[in-house]
Amino acid sequence: MDMVKVRVPATTANLGPGYDTLGMAVSMFLEVEFELSSKHSTVNAEGLDCEQLSSAVEDHLIIQAAEFVFKKAGQPRPPLHLFIKNGIPVAKGLGSSAAAIAAGMFGANVLLGTPFTRQQLINWAVQREGHADNVVPAFVGGLTVNLLNGDKVFYEKLSVPPELQLILLVPDFTLATQKSRSVLPAEIPLEQAVASMQRSCLLVAGLAKGRVEHLRWAMDDRLIQPLRKQFVPGFDQVLAAARKAGAIGVVMSGAGPSIVAFSQDKVDDIGVAMLEAFEHAGNKGKIFYPAPCSIGAQIIN
Template sequence: MVEETQADEATTDSAPPEAATALEATPPPSGLRYRRVVVDVPASAANLGAGYDALALALDLRNRFEVELMDVPGLELSVEGEGAGVLPASRDNRFIISLETGLRWALGQVPATLGFRVKMTNQIPLARGLGSSAAATVAGLVAADALTGGGLDQRRLLTLSIEIEGHPDNAAAALLGGFVVVTLVDGRPETIRFDVPRDLRAVLFVPEVPLSTSAMRAALPREVPHRDAVFNLGRVALGVAGLASGRTDTLRALTEDRLHEPYRAEVFPALPRLTAAALGAGALGACLAGSGSTVIAFGDSMRVLTAIESAFMAAAAELDLPGSVQIVSPRNAGAVVIEAK
């Protein structure tokens, strides 16, 4: 159903009939199956409180990537929406790095005569803890796989994504969708995903303040007290089991953390006030999204969601912290190829 809806949307932006006819009439270069693909990838919120570096949730904010092969070397790249004028329009762009990595994996090398025309339409804010870099990484690999006929399985796509991205949680959510548990076992990613409970929604407070992942990781201690590790372990176990069985009430425990948020609050001191405001408004749980600066809260009724929205804005005003609020649905679909021709 998701694929059909998105495919219908894609046709509104497709090339004029004469251009499409020309595209279809020109065979792709050797080793490639298609000349044009369009990939849609969701945002993601990692950690979810106690699940540091192990849990993530896909969200229905989407980045769309359109790739068309050119028969001459070079790159034409445009960005609309989030990141316009900021993201590099060069081969240093994360999407292009991943696209070429995927092509090298499938073909051995990127044909020297091959060029790319790329259009990125982004809804995911940059440097706000919503997995924008993971979305670009996954999109590039999925686009390469589609162009070459789909020879990479999910494990290989996830492994390559992690090698490029460095964050298994965001990469797994962007690729697979839904709620994901992911870790490395003997150096290989192991992940389990499940659909999110039907009525669950997320309220995002997205500050205008960007936070770099490296700076937020630098705030963390090298060691933590044993009691804090035990505290988090119990909450992760309860939260995952609860959500897998449809119990959204366990989100309160899951989003309580002692391993990273107390330390990151020293860099982002607005965090405790924002989460307290959401919980006071009736949120099922509230926490930092990834390494921030977005704060995510959960609810399962419109009354609670609008109360959280108001509470976020009131707290932000008191803190003199500019930002925006969005109510979004979790997304059970991960990366989707919505056009290939």
């Protein structure tokens, strides 16, 4: 195959207490067209935050991910023309790097004739990304519960209750994952660990059984979010405003700075309330209403 176009969804990880464990695909997409070239590699990009992406071809995350798969197949990476349409905010806690890695590996695998399974690609992508909570739902869609054991990823995919709606506040500033992780402690008290386990288990059970009302308590993270919110001015005000407007649960998306609220209704009211609270704290941002996405990386041509 000389050309393929793939689509990979954005992801929101942790969902409150599920640090490095839970992730959900959402309907914001990275689309990449791969075309074999007889000359040299090029990258052309349009869409959200393209100015933040590397302009150097060899440093481009999608190119590097594709090259990894070609090497696994025992072949040098051929010159590639990449045409990128990006709909995922970059460095905003929505899995932009995981989507890029997934797109590069998935696209390269298709060009090679699909010699590797999706599970193999997931294992390699997690090795590259470092954690599975964004990578797995980017590949398979839905809500995933993920375990990294050595160099292999174990996961289960769950369907998201159809009545669950998302309200996403994306700030106009970025937050590097490394910075967001730098404030996390090496050890935690047993009481905090137990509280986190209780909430993450209730969250998964509630979503699996369609008991979305459990999110009100299950998403109340006591472990990670209190440490990270310092990087998002106005976080507490946004959370309070969203809940007052009718949100069931409100959490930081991944490492931040984006904030995602969950509800069964009143999504417009919740979005307005979140943005007003955020702007009142001296910030700027945008509201999106992405649906949960049940499909992961896929061929679209």
